[in-house]
Amino acid sequence: MRLSRYFLPTLKDTPSEATIVSHRLMLRAGMVRQASAGIYSWLPLGFRVLKNIENIVHEEMQAAGAHPVLMPTLQSADLWRESGRYDAYGPEMLRITDRHERDMLYGPTNEEQITQIVRDDIRSYRDLPRNLYHIQWKFRDEIRPRFGVMRGREFLMKDGYSFDLDFESAKRSYNIMFVAYLRTYARMGLKAIPMAADSGPIGGDLSHEFIILADTGESAVYADAALLERDPRQDDVDFTADLEPIVQSWTSLYAATDEKHDPASCPVPADRLVERRGIEVGHIFYFGTKYSEPMGCAVTMPDGERRLLHGGSYGIGVSRLAGAIIEASHDDAGIIWPDAVAPFDVGLINLKSGDAECDTVASDLDAKLQDAGVEVLHDDRDERAGVKFADMDLIGLPWQLTVGPRGVKAGTVELKRRATGEKHELSVDSAMSRILEGSA
RNA sequence: CGGAGUGUAGCGCAGCCUGGUAGCGCAACGGUCUGGGGGACCGUAGGUCGCAGGUUCAAAUCCUGCCACUCCGACCA
Numbered sequence: 280m281r282l283s284r285y286f287l288p289t290l291k292d293t294p295s296e297a298t299i300v301s302h303r304l305m306l307r308a309g310m311v312r313q314a315s316a317g318i319y320s321w322l323p324l325g326f327r328v329l330k331n332i333e334n335i336v337h338e339e340m341q342a343a344g345a346h347p348v349l350m351p352t353l354q355s356a357d358l359w360r361e362s363g364r365y366d367a368y369g370p371e372m373l374r375i376t377d378r379h380e381r382d383m384l385y386g387p388t389n390e391e392q393i394t395q396i397v398r399d400d401i402r403s404y405r406d407l408p409r410n411l412y413h414i415q416w417k418f419r420d421e422i423r424p425r426f427g428v429m430r431g432r433e434f435l436m437k438d439g440y441s442f443d444l445d446f447e448s449a450k451r452s453y454n455i456m457f458v459a460y461l462r463t464y465a466r467m468g469l470k471a472i473p474m475a476a477d478s479g480p481i482g483g484d485l486s487h488e489f490i491i492l493a494d495t496g497e498s499a500v501y502a503d504a505a506l507l508e509r510d511p512r513q514d515d516v517d518f519t520a521d522l523e524p525i526v527q528s529w530t531s532l533y534a535a536t537d538e539k540h541d542p543a544s545c546p547v548p549a550d551r552l553v554e555r556r557g558i559e560v561g562h563i564f565y566f567g568t569k570y571s572e573p574m575g576c577a578v579t580m581p582d583g584e585r586r587l588l589h590g591g592s593y594g595i596g597v598s599r600l601a602g603a604i605i606e607a608s609h610d611d612a613g614i615i616w617p618d619a620v621a622p623f624d625v626g627l628i629n630l631k632s633g634d635a636e637c638d639t640v641a642s643d644l645d646a647k648l649q650d651a652g653v654e655v656l657h658d659d660r661d662e663r664a665g666v667k668f669a670d671m672d673l674i675g676l677p678w679q680l681t682v683g684p685r686g687v688k689a690g691t692v693e694l695k696r697r698a699t700g701e702k703h704e705l706s707v708d709s710a711m712s713r714i715l716e717g718s719a
Numbered sequence: 720c721g722g723a724g725u726g727u728a729g730c731g732c733a734g735c736c737u738g739g740u741a742g743c744g745c746a747a748c749g750g751u752c753u754g755g756g757g758g759a760c761c762g763u764a765g766g767u768c769g770c771a772g773g774u775u776c777a778a779a780u781c782c783u784g785c786c787a788c789u790c791c792g793a794c795c796a
Contacts, residue, residue, distance in 0.1 A: 291745065291757065292731045296789055316788065371795080388796090422720070422794060436796055488796095562796060596796035630755060665756040672756090683755055693755090 280623070282658040286323050289670050299495055301605035302427030304614050308674045310601070317424025317432030319598075324674060327622035328601050329435065333414055335466050335619060336437045336595055343459035343518050345410040345439050350392045352416055356382030358391045361574045373418050385418040390570050390592060393440045397588070398576040404444055404586070407578065408452055412439030414597060426497070428602045429558070435598040441591045444578070446567070449589035453485060453565050454522040456593045458513055460489055460561050461529075465512045467600065468617025469607060471560060472506060474534040485591075488536065489561035493606040496556030502534040504551045558603045565591040614675030615698050618717075623656040624648075625714060626676040628667045630683035632659050641682040644692070644707060651715055672697070678714050 288309040296313070297303040305311045310325030321329055337347060353375065359365035365384075373385040386392065393411060401409065414437045424432045441452035457473065464471035469491045476488040490500055492507070506529070513525065533547045536557065545552065571577065571587040580586050596603075601620075608615045616622070625648060629641040638659075645657045656676060658667050664683075671679050681693040686704065694710045695702045696717075705713065 290730060294730070295725085295732090298790070313788090369794090417796080419795065423792090425790080430795075434796065438796085559796065594796050599796060663754065663756085663758065665758080668756045670757085681755080685755070
């Protein structure tokens with residue numbers, strides 16, 4: 280992509296409304312613009328990040344056996360009256376009336392909608408278990424939206440729902456999502472720690488929040504130091520096997536948000552207890568028959584018995600993650616994207632746009648990288664070097680490749696790794712191979 | 720919803736107290752010189768001062784009401 284033809288409105292000054300770093304950087308890097316309180320437009324660069332996050336979520340959900348669907352943003356109030364939540368949900372739910380005076384609502388979540396779908400079309404125990412999910416915009420009319428996309432009113436969420444015959448099987452579904460979440464966050468370059476959470480009025484101890492650590496996080500978290508040192512990656516998981524040992528290996532170590540943490544009863548000795556800041560990027564819970572009972576969601580068993588389904592729901596804040604990743608990964612100059620979610624792999628800087636030799640070398644490199652499957656943002660603007668370097672650091676692409684008259688004469692280009700700042704003068708070929716190795 | 724603020728050019732801000740020609744920096748546009756970490760100079764363009772009403776010869780400035788946005792608190796992916 281040639282920057283001269285792209286839409287990347289970067290800012291030198293920080294808009295005054297932004298106080299936390301991810302919000303500032305998302306505005307400055309031209310990723311988002313605020314439409315109104317807690318509601319954002321996503322510009323090309325931000326949209327690419329959002330899509331990358333979505334893709335990882337899709338891949339991991341499907342690897343774990345969940346099936347993608349797409350449910351509407353607008354739902355019927357009658358459906359929510361069935362579960363009793365139309366009245367239970369407070370002013371946080373945006374209520375709308377259509378031209379026929381029918382009560383509608385902009386979905387803050389989709390338990391009712393998915394339960395209706397399953398109720399209508401899953402009739403036999405043979406059809407279970409099932410796990411359906413979608414990635415769709417939600418609206419919650421937060422009392423006070425803030426922190427940019429980290430706590431917007433409109434936000435993109437992956438919400439998934441499992442349906443099982445009994446607790447045993449529902450617990451298996453829960454474990455699958457637990458492990459899938461670990462994998463999902465790890466792939467984004469994040470260390471997300473599962474922490475015991477309140478599961479609301481129903482459902483014992485089966486609820487976990489996934490928290491990533493960031494100095495600017497909104498809530499304090501307390502954890503066993505051993506937990507923070509764990510490598511969150513979960514490679515080669517066999518989702519058909521018993522996942523309880525993996526889940527246990529995480530949940531057996533103490534971790535709690537400040538709401539749940541009680542210094543008096545904390546089992547971790549002081550020297551091993553670590554206090555950090557965290558951002559919630561996911562929440563999973565098992566809720567049994569909370570929705571299937573009032574909404575009559577049941578299947579027929581071999582002996583003819585009608586059995587209510589046991590449900591769980593699983594959320595990932597997709598748009599929040601874009602901000603959360605920046606909170607966890609940035610420096611004074613700007614964003615430092617983990618490779619997997621970066622909007623482009625390489626920022627190619629032509630220092631002397633208009634110079635025949637530089638133009639040729641840069642264009643060739645651009646083409647070669649693209650042929651090799653590398654996504655390139657090619658800064659071919661007629662700007663001064665400092666502007667280009669500053670913009671490139673700001674938007675935080677993993678690799679920066681600089682083509683300038685000095686290097687062109689010597690037959691080299693400069694390759695910089697954004698995360699470390701490490702720079703090397705290399706031949707075009709070895710720069711290429713470093714990038715291909717590094718991003719593979 | 721309680722508390723505290725802010726609305727003046729695309730962005731960052733001054734001017735308001737003490738009413739009298741609407742300003743600065745950056746960005747934009749044209750040009751000259753430059754050219755490896757946000758360069759310099761010359762020129763141009765851009766504003767119903769959030770909206771409505773009031774006071775006054777005269778309102779960005781004083782008064783009233785409304786709206787929007789931000790920050791702190793309780794709530795949430």
